[in-house]
Amino acid sequence: MSLLRVEHLHRSFGGLAALSDVTFQVATGRIKAVIGPNGAGKTTLFNTISGLIRPSAGQIHFDGTAIAGAAPCAIARLGLARTFQNLNLFGNMSVIENVMVGRHCRSRAGLLGACLRLPAQRREERAIRAAALEHLDAVGLADRAHDPVGDLSFGQRRMVELARALASEPRLILLDEPASGLNPHETDDLAGRIRALRDGGLTVLLVEHDMSLVMDIADDILVLHYGRPIAEGPPQAVRNHPEVLAVYLGGGADDAAGA
Numbered sequence: 001m002s003l004l005r006v007e008h009l010h011r012s013f014g015g016l017a018a019l020s021d022v023t024f025q026v027a028t029g030r031i032k033a034v035i036g037p038n039g040a041g042k043t044t045l046f047n048t049i050s051g052l053i054r055p056s057a058g059q060i061h062f063d064g065t066a067i068a069g070a071a072p073c074a075i076a077r078l079g080l081a082r083t084f085q086n087l088n089l090f091g092n093m094s095v096i097e098n099v100m101v102g103r104h105c106r107s108r109a110g111l112l113g114a115c116l117r118l119p120a121q122r123r124e125e126r127a128i129r130a131a132a133l134e135h136l137d138a139v140g141l142a143d144r145a146h147d148p149v150g151d152l153s154f155g156q157r158r159m160v161e162l163a164r165a166l167a168s169e170p171r172l173i174l175l176d177e178p179a180s181g182l183n184p185h186e187t188d189d190l191a192g193r194i195r196a197l198r199d200g201g202l203t204v205l206l207v208e209h210d211m212s213l214v215m216d217i218a219d220d221i222l223v224l225h226y227g228r229p230i231a232e233g234p235p236q237a238v239r240n241h242p243e244v245l246a247v248y249l250g251g252g253a254d255d256a257a258g259a
Contacts, residue, residue: 003028003172003203004049004080009058009068011041011048011227018044020228022058026172031194031204033214035238036224037248042207043085045224046174049205050082051075062172081170083161085177085207089149096145098160099132102167128167135163139193155186162193172203179210191217215239223248 002025011019019041026032034042047053049060051072060068067075081102089098136142139159144152149160158178165173175194179187187210194217198204208214214221214235221238223231225248231241238244 001028002026003063004205005059005061006045006049007059007061009045009048009060010056011044011053012056018227019048019055020226022224022227022229024222024229024232026203026205027219028203029198029201030219031198031206031217033206033208033218033221034224035208035211035214035221035248039226040224041227042224043176044227046082046176046205046207050080050174076168076170079169079171080174081165081168081172082174083165083176083178085180087154087157087161089157089160089164091148091150093149094146095141095149095152095160096129096132096136098149099135099163099167100128102164103128103131132163132167135166136160138166138196139163140189155182158182158186158190159193166197170202172205173197175204175206175208177207177209179208179213187213 004026006025007023009019009022010017022041022045024032034045036042044053048055049067051067051070051074054069058068059066062075062078062080065078067078067080090101133142133145136145139162141152141156141159141163144156149157152160158181162175162178178194179190182190191213194204194206206214206218218235220234221232222229223238223241223244230247231238231244
């Protein structure tokens with residue numbers, strides 16, 4: 001079954017078409033990668049799906065619910081979370097506090113309860129903190145929970161952002177270039193963690209330029225070029241697709257395998 005369906009999606013900025021007739025599906029429990037050259041529309045696609053920008057035309061359905069043009073908070077409550085190409089952490093907060101922020105869409109106590117420190121609010125805060133610690137443990141950072149987030153390495157801060165997204169209890173997570181800035185060891189670790197998320201039942205939609213990572217973990221791939229799809233399918237088929245080789249991967253199949 002498809003957890004996410006995107007149909008004939010268009011997004012224009014003035015006279016420039018950033019997305020043009022983009023149609024694809026993401027099957028439940030799979031890792032789908034979106035690749036393409038810089039300017040292909042990948043981040044615009046993520047911003048449109050997650051509600052940061054409205055589509056000019058087209059439909060987006062998440063688990064059967066139409067979400068095109070919905071507010072980001074409403075989409076998050078449905079079970080869709082994302083990370084960003086550029087880190088967006090709170091530098092003046094601890095590691096665990098950053099992760100706790102991701103839980104806000106599941107909280108119920110409200111402003112009054114927080115101001116008065118009512119028992120229900122205190123119980124909820126303890127539960128949020130415990131859940132945040134579990135997600136930090138899942139990304140290997142439980143022992144750094146109370147450190148300032150600025151004390152972490154760049155790769156560790158990437159993992160904090162992943163833990164924060166997981167704290168919202170998503171069913172689909174959008175990862176926008178999660179390997180950007182990581183060294184080879186950190187990239188290998190990331191690959192294992194993304195596979196573990198899929199094996200645990202989470203669906204993943206991934207934008208990434210590291211082709212070795214994409215070919216290693218993706219179940220299928222969508223290729224965008226100037227905002228339009230040019231290929232879609234399993235990694236081997238996409239890697240050998242003539243138009244993909246011409247406009248993105250370059251060279252022949254052997255070059256693509258090592259890209």
